[in-house]
Amino acid sequence: MTAKAASVELADVPAADTAISKAPRTERGKRTLRKLLDAAAAEFGERGYHEASISGITQRAGAALGTFYTYFDSKEQVFRALVDDMGRLTRQHIAERVTGTSDRLTAERLGLEAFIDFVRGHKDLYRIVMEAQFVAEDAYRNYYRVFAEAYRRNLVHASAKGEISPGHEEERAWALIGMSVFLGLRYAVWSDDRPAAEIAAAAAELITFGLSPQRGKGMS
Amino acid sequence: MTAKAASVELADVPAADTAISKAPRTERGKRTLRKLLDAAAAEFGERGYHEASISGITQRAGAALGTFYTYFDSKEQVFRALVDDMGRLTRQHIAERVTGTSDRLTAERLGLEAFIDFVRGHKDLYRIVMEAQFVAEDAYRNYYRVFAEAYRRNLVHASAKGEISPGHEEERAWALIGMSVFLGLRYAVWSDDRPAAEIAAAAAELITFGLSPQRGKGMS
DNA sequence: TCTGAAGTTGAATATTGACTCAGGTTTCGG
C-alpha cells in the first residue's frame, strides 16, 4: 500500500545502485523489478529485515524465488536501495511543502508538519530507515548526515538574515532532527489520530521561542 | 567493558523478570548468571541482536552452551531483560545528577549532560535499547513511555511553579526526548570527543529560549 | 518462422544457529 505510493519514484532510480549487469533491458524486466521493489518495501516494512524472507518478497511480487537474484545481488542490497530511496523521497516531499516560505520559523513548522504527514503515508518505508541503523549503519548515518548538513546550512543562512538568533547550528540541527524523528515516531508511526498540524504547531512553539531573536511570540 | 560497569546493578534485578524456576539458588549460580548477563550485553551490543549468538554469549561468559538455558528461556528473553535494566539504570543515573537542582531549566541542562555521559559509558547497552524497537517493540515503547510520562509530569510541575511557560507538555516531552536521543546518538555513540557539557549547553540554550517565561537569557 | 538474448522458474544446496537432553560435576545441609 504505502509501497505502492512510492513505486513510481522507486523505479526511476535503482539502476544507479544496481549492478549494471542486473539492470532490466526490456519493459517486462522493468515491470518485474518494480514489483519486486514494492514487494520488498512491504515485506521489510511489515516483518522487519530479519523476519523478512526473499521468498516472502517474491511471493508478494508474484514471481519465482530465483527471479529476485536476476535483479539484486543480495537481501542487503535491496534493503540499502530502499533506504537511499527513502532519503530522496523524504527530502523531496518536505522541500515541496516548504519552498516559497519566506522565513525559517514558518519553514520549521511546515517542514515538521510535512514530515509527519509523510511518515504517516510511508510507515513501512520509514520503519526501514530506522532499522537501517542495525542492518546498514553506513546508509543510516548517511541518511541523517545529509539531513543534518542541509539543516545546518538553512540555520546558518537564517541566522545571517537575522531570522533566528545565532547559536551552535550543528548541534541545533541534530537536536531539531531528533525532535522531528521522535514526534514522528510517537504521533505518526505509533498513533496517527491527532492532526499533524496540531503536533507541528505545538512543537513549533517550542522551537520558535528557542530560535526567535524577538522576545515576543514569533510564530510568523 | 561497558557491560562490566553495569554488572552490579544488572545482577540485582533480573530475578524479577526471570522465570522463578530459573533463578539461581546458590552463590555459584548467581555468579554464572551475572557473567551471562554481562556477556549478553557485550555480545548484543557489539554484534546486534541477530548477529549475536547464544554460543557467542556463553563463550564470552566462559560457560557451556547449555548453561544459558539454565537461566533464560530464550534469546529474546535476555534481550528484554537488558532493555528493562537499561531503563532503570538510565533513569537512576540522570536522577542522581539532577536531584537538588531547584529549577527546571538548569535541570534540563544537567539532565542532558548526564544522559550524554551515561550513553558514552554504556554504548553497548544503549545500542540494545535502540535495537529493541525491532526486536521487542513493546519493551521499547514502554521504555520511552515511562520516560515521557515522567518528563511530562516534570514539565507540568515546572509550569505550575512558573519556571517555564505553559504549553503542550506531552508533545514537549516527546520533542525533548527526541533531542536528547539524537544528540546522544550523534555526540556519544558516533563520536565522543566533544565535551558533554558543551553539547548540553548548546542544546540547553535552544531549549531554554523555548521554555523560559522571561524574555531575557534564562540559563539560570 | 527462426534465433538467441533476456527473463523466469523452483528444486536443490549449504549454512547457520536456536534449543534440547542425557549424563557428569559441584555444592551444601545434615
Add this chain to the structure above:
DNA sequence: CCGAAACCTGAGTCAATATTCAACTTCAGA
C-alpha cells in the same frame, strides 16, 4: 562424609532460508 539438589556440559536435533543453477519460456528482430 552422604545424598540430593543445583549446576554445568556440549554434541546432536531441527527448522529456516539465503543463494545457486540448469532447464524452460518469452519475445523482438531478421
